[in-house]
Amino acid sequence: MKQEDLLHFRSLLHNQLNELLHKADNTLADLIDTSEHPTEMIDLAHMEMNRGFTLRIREREMRLIEKIIIALENIENGSFGICEACGEEIALQRLEARPVTTYCIACKKEMEALEQSRGPQRASGFGMPGVRRADYSALRAQSEEN
């Protein structure tokens, strides 16, 4: 990837991170506010429900924050924009829409198809090496003969 593209994505990710951290602050402030000022006896259950909702949003934001930090690390170590599964460069358009992605569109689609056919718990082994082990030992056997 070109240096100017890397710089572009780095500032994009930095902005997104700042925004999320700011929002996380507000969410936390809201949370403290509602729990410290239960204005009336009514609606306690409703308030609990809202707090649960707020916490879920926060959890999702936290996951995104982690992804952004990983993407920023990848920019530093030179692996940003490289698909984790096939090692090909991820299209700039895709990165523009989703800079935290670590898979190219083809691999992502393949993973989604796998998830749909096997269920979400079974898809974690995708992209693991070892599929070609049989080929490798055949090659090694060949070279030992020579």
Ligand SMILES: [Zn+2]
């Ligand atoms: Zn790929």
